[in-house]
Amino acid sequence: MAQTIGAKTICTTCPYCGTGCGVLATPDGRGGLSVKGDTAHPANLGRLCSKGSALGETVSLEGRALDPVFRGSRIKWDDALDLVAAKFLEAVDEHGPDSVAFYVSGQILTEDYYVANKLMKGYLGSANIDTNSRLCMASSVAGHKRAFGTDTVPGTYEDLEEADLVVLVGSNLAWCHPVLYQRLVLAKKMNPALKVVNIDPRRTATSDIADLHLSVRPDGDVALFNGLLAQIVDRGAEDRDWIDAHVSGAGQAIATAQAGDPAESGLSAEDLAQFYDLWIGTEKVVTMYSQGVNQSSCGADKVNAILNCHLATGRIGRPGMGPFSVTGQPNAMGGREVGGLANMLACHLDIENAAHRDAVQEAWGSPRICDHAGLKAVDLFSACGEGRIKALWIMGTNPAVSLPDAEAVSQAIARVPFVVVSDVLAETDTTRLADLVLPALAWGEKSGTVTNSERMISRQRALLPAPGQARADWQIIAQVADRMGWGDHFAYDSAAEIFREYAALSGLGKRFDRDFDISGLKDITDAAYDAFQPIRWPVAEPGAEGGRFFADGQFYHADKRARMLPVAAPAVQDLPRGFHLNSGRIRDQWHTMTRTGRSARLSQHLGEPFVEIHPEDAKAQGLGPADLARLTSDTGEAILRVLITDRAARGSVFVPIHWTLATGAAGRVGPLVQEVTDPVSGQPASKQGRVDVALFSAAWYGFAASSATCRSARPYWSVARTATGWSAELAGLRAPRDWEAEARYTLGLETGTASLLEDPRKGTVRVAIHDEAGVLQGLFFAATRPVEVARRHAVEMIGTKVAAVEALAGRPGSDRPDPGATVCSCYTVGVNTLRAAVAGGADTVEKLGRATCAGTNCGSCKPELQALIDAMSNTSKVAAE
Numbered sequence: 001m002a003q004t005i006g007a008k009t010i011c012t013t014c015p016y017c018g019t020g021c022g023v024l025a026t027p028d029g030r031g032g033l034s035v036k037g038d039t040a041h042p043a044n045l046g047r048l049c050s051k052g053s054a055l056g057e058t059v060s061l062e063g064r065a066l067d068p069v070f071r072g073s074r075i076k077w078d079d080a081l082d083l084v085a086a087k088f089l090e091a092v093d094e095h096g097p098d099s100v101a102f103y104v105s106g107q108i109l110t111e112d113y114y115v116a117n118k119l120m121k122g123y124l125g126s127a128n129i130d131t132n133s134r135l136c137m138a139s140s141v142a143g144h145k146r147a148f149g150t151d152t153v154p155g156t157y158e159d160l161e162e163a164d165l166v167v168l169v170g171s172n173l174a175w176c177h178p179v180l181y182q183r184l185v186l187a188k189k190m191n192p193a194l195k196v197v198n199i200d201p202r203r204t205a206t207s208d209i210a211d212l213h214l215s216v217r218p219d220g221d222v223a224l225f226n227g228l229l230a231q232i233v234d235r236g237a238e239d240r241d242w243i244d245a246h247v248s249g250a251g252q253a254i255a256t257a258q259a260g261d262p263a264e265s266g267l268s269a270e271d272l273a274q275f276y277d278l279w280i281g282t283e284k285v286v287t288m289y290s291q292g293v294n295q296s297s298c299g300a301d302k303v304n305a306i307l308n309c310h311l312a313t314g315r316i317g318r319p320g321m322g323p324f325s326v327t328g329q330p331n332a333m334g335g336r337e338v339g340g341l342a343n344m345l346a347c348h349l350d351i352e353n354a355a356h357r358d359a360v361q362e363a364w365g366s367p368r369i370c371d372h373a374g375l376k377a378v379d380l381f382s383a384c385g386e387g388r389i390k391a392l393w394i395m396g397t398n399p400a401v402s403l404p405d406a407e408a409v410s411q412a413i414a415r416v417p418f419v420v421v422s423d424v425l426a427e428t429d430t431t432r433l434a435d436l437v438l439p440a441l442a443w444g445e446k447s448g449t450v451t452n453s454e455r456m457i458s459r460q461r462a463l464l465p466a467p468g469q470a471r472a473d474w475q476i477i478a479q480v481a482d483r484m485g486w487g488d489h490f491a492y493d494s495a496a497e498i499f500r501e502y503a504a505l506s507g508l509g510k511r512f513d514r515d516f517d518i519s520g521l522k523d524i525t526d527a528a529y530d531a532f533q534p535i536r537w538p539v540a541e542p543g544a545e546g547g548r549f550f551a552d553g554q555f556y557h558a559d560k561r562a563r564m565l566p567v568a569a570p571a572v573q574d575l576p577r578g579f580h581l582n583s584g585r586i587r588d589q590w591h592t593m594t595r596t597g598r599s600a601r602l603s604q605h606l607g608e609p610f611v612e613i614h615p616e617d618a619k620a621q622g623l624g625p626a627d628l629a630r631l632t633s634d635t636g637e638a639i640l641r642v643l644i645t646d647r648a649a650r651g652s653v654f655v656p657i658h659w660t661l662a663t664g665a666a667g668r669v670g671p672l673v674q675e676v677t678d679p680v681s682g683q684p685a686s687k688q689g690r691v692d693v694a695l696f697s698a699a700w701y702g703f704a705a706s707s708a709t710c711r712s713a714r715p716y717w718s719v720a721r722t723a724t725g726w727s728a729e730l731a732g733l734r735a736p737r738d739w740e741a742e743a744r745y746t747l748g749l750e751t752g753t754a755s756l757l758e759d760p761r762k763g764t765v766r767v768a769i770h771d772e773a774g775v776l777q778g779l780f781f782a783a784t785r786p787v788e789v790a791r792r793h794a795v796e797m798i799g800t801k802v803a804a805v806e807a808l809a810g811r812p813g814s815d816r817p818d819p820g821a822t823v824c825s826c827y828t829v830g831v832n833t834l835r836a837a838v839a840g841g842a843d844t845v846e847k848l849g850r851a852t853c854a855g856t857n858c859g860s861c862k863p864e865l866q867a868l869i870d871a872m873s874n875t876s877k878v879a880a881e
């Protein structure tokens, strides 16, 4: 069978980004596994990025939720399921169907998603089921529906290879879709004529491949693309025949674009001209976009401004041409297909359409069906805070961290009388707020399907045994439905059975002339589901396979025509004070770090929450390298390490989204972000906050490395996994009276012999803790300035029999150079090692790879290697002048 290669190797799909890479995983029989890329999978053709490569390091059972837990006590599944059923039914009886809600995730599988929707929309009778895709894809969904009459990504990944121009808008592809980025890098190598434009206020790792980087003003995208549309028309580059045959609304959209001022994009006339020349002069253009577009108060308008340009030129759905919204989560797309959002019905059908509702209800044989849209994520949590939601079930997402105004959201969740959280971990910022925590099967243990950015449906397959009492999400939901009295309609024995029902339902697509139709798979046997090969929808007949959409000019509005929309650029607003707050991702962490945070390798790349700020801005705020900054907004505050870089845009700071209360004291960006949403899509404007930035004047700074779990009660701390245990960065406002006690608490080491070295003149304190056998268990360094110790060296000494004096030196001897902060996670190659190799003549990424191995496995660090080479060659040029 297809999934079994060799004895135990199983084909599955990576659980992280929407690239949807195929993975070959081989369990080692001891709970771990080795992974490599699946050369047969069309998304990655054998490649994996640093996160995919490290999957084997994230499957241990440490910290896992293994039993149902009610208010701190383990309970039996039967009791847990009875309780959920009773509480939800009670609320519906007393307060109506809209008094209950599910908040789910683009990280659960299609089968989970389908069952959750069926229960909420068809049985409980409310559409109060929204998903974290609201924070992620909602603006693209809205933009697609407005333009195409359906939520459909027209193109395929091959378009990256077919194109002559790829425009990346608000996308840090190098870090967030690294395998797609590598496909683009390769495409550029094969076709040197291929040009790349990157539109992002910051200069990111992705900008390094760009022929043109446009540092657009935050939210300047509508002005930029309206300018493009106006130029298309001015230069007679629009496709009149295509517009006449297939598009409505062009006149008004063009008039609105012509009335705009492209200078409001914040770009110079030369940059604008260069971009417009390139775009208009290159027929095969793919405009790929992500959260810099979606997460905005004008996100849907940004999407339509981009779509307008493709519709005006008819550059859509043909090889190498089209708008391309890349999805974030592994099953963001699957969620949209099953109708995971509060304003959608299953299979691209509409809640507002009575015929659609009746057909779905009939197919489900359900007692009722929701007849109006439910609450969108931000409104849903507001309703929780206002006491309108009596029972809430959160699955596969961590809203106490990831929603805007995260502190208020946490309080809102705490106000709900009955909160269930299904998660794979026992302790997250959200499970802490739950009445009942349900243990879910994790990636590697569960089975089902996901759909990636290019509409490719792939299997996730179980390869490890179910741990403890954990159950699949769909199973938990179905068992609750059973206890609610609807067992006959939820009597699924397997994911395959759910998939068949769902595929059959999608046959309604034919009746209602919808594009999503996988009914060709409705009779798939269990064996064929086991052997399932990636397939792109639509699959309306057995044996069919989907390709690109819309080249034929057939759209899904009633008149079959696409719509160009008049979208006016938002007024440019100068900040009265403070900084623009931008937020997003780093290369080696996934969201709230519940999985990637367990890998020591991944935690070494950027191991601490930080704020990226421009050198001039840093100077003006009195911030120096490695200082700490306090960020305050109307809603909250954070304390973060200062990272000064000219890659930041002036007046704007960037903060990663990954840190939580579990990994830091004040590293969350969520509490800083105001609850501003796009009026069309309801998506939060997570990239457009306002903050003040000031120096956090700590009395002392610390670094700790321990074999145990580090913790702290200081106003600033953050912890990271290391190869020998944990490390911590900390800072305090007052020096502790007893340094040894402080060290022991931070290191989590109550026993062992402490050696203390204090230098009052330099203001430094160093503590080493050895066990009885003379093995170093913990090291603690404190100073009145940000601590200068060779961190990797300190970490590597833990667990060895190094003597106290050597351990306390904090630096390796001259015979063992400090490798420095990790750049290549796969081979743990540090920046100092790389600098030495470049200085020794390794002046290309390839040579650096041969000299140090860096970048030769997954390749995710190649942009950083190139940047290092460039930076060093610039420095040596300056030195020579």
Ligand SMILES: Nc1nc2c(c(=O)[nH]1)N[C@H]1C(S)=C(S)[C@@H](COP(=O)(O)OP(=O)(O)OC[C@H]3O[C@@H](n4cnc5c(=O)[nH]c(N)nc54)[C@H](O)[C@@H]3O)O[C@H]1N2
Pocket: 017, 018, 136, 169, 170, 171, 172, 173, 175, 176, 177, 199, 200, 201, 202, 204, 216, 217, 218, 219, 220, 221, 290, 291, 292, 293, 296, 327, 328, 329, 582, 583, 584, 585, 586, 587, 588, 589, 590, 591, 687
């Ligand atoms: N390593 C890693 N990869 C991931 C994830 C992860 O957590 N870690 N998460 C996955 C998920 S769910 C998602 S949604 C994707 C997100 O993937 P991306 O959207 O590529 O990632 P972000 O870092 O959120 O934001 C992209 C860029 O938008 C820019 N930006 C901000 N404001 C504007 C603006 O007004 N205009 C423009 N043009 N750009 C702007 C930011 O500076 C940032 O560099 O990544 C997926 N992949």
Ligand SMILES: Nc1nc2c(c(=O)[nH]1)N[C@H]1C(S)=C(S)[C@@H](COP(=O)(O)OP(=O)(O)OC[C@H]3O[C@@H](n4cnc5c(=O)[nH]c(N)nc54)[C@H](O)[C@@H]3O)O[C@H]1N2
Pocket: 105, 107, 108, 132, 133, 135, 136, 137, 291, 295, 328, 329, 395, 396, 397, 398, 399, 401, 402, 403, 404, 422, 423, 424, 425, 428, 440, 441, 442, 443, 446, 473, 583, 584, 585, 590, 591, 592, 593, 594, 595, 657, 669, 670, 673, 686, 687
């Ligand atoms: N400021 C700001 N905020 C943002 C963003 C931003 O760019 N800036 N980006 C937004 C975007 S695009 C996204 S997608 C969200 C992501 O935000 P979240 O969805 O809140 O983040 P995750 O850490 O992915 O949460 C997933 C949770 O599900 C658990 N889990 C993993 N697998 C399973 C499973 O199979 N079943 C169950 N039941 N649980 C599982 C994990 O342990 C984890 O607790 O953040 C959003 N928030």
Ligand code: SF4
Pocket: 014, 015, 016, 017, 018, 019, 020, 021, 044, 047, 048, 049, 050, 051, 052, 053, 176, 177, 178, 179, 180
């Ligand atoms: S690019 Fe990386 S994170 Fe995304 S699916 Fe592929 S291996 Fe996983």
Ligand SMILES: [Mo]
Pocket: 135, 136, 137, 328, 329
């Ligand atoms: Mo996302």
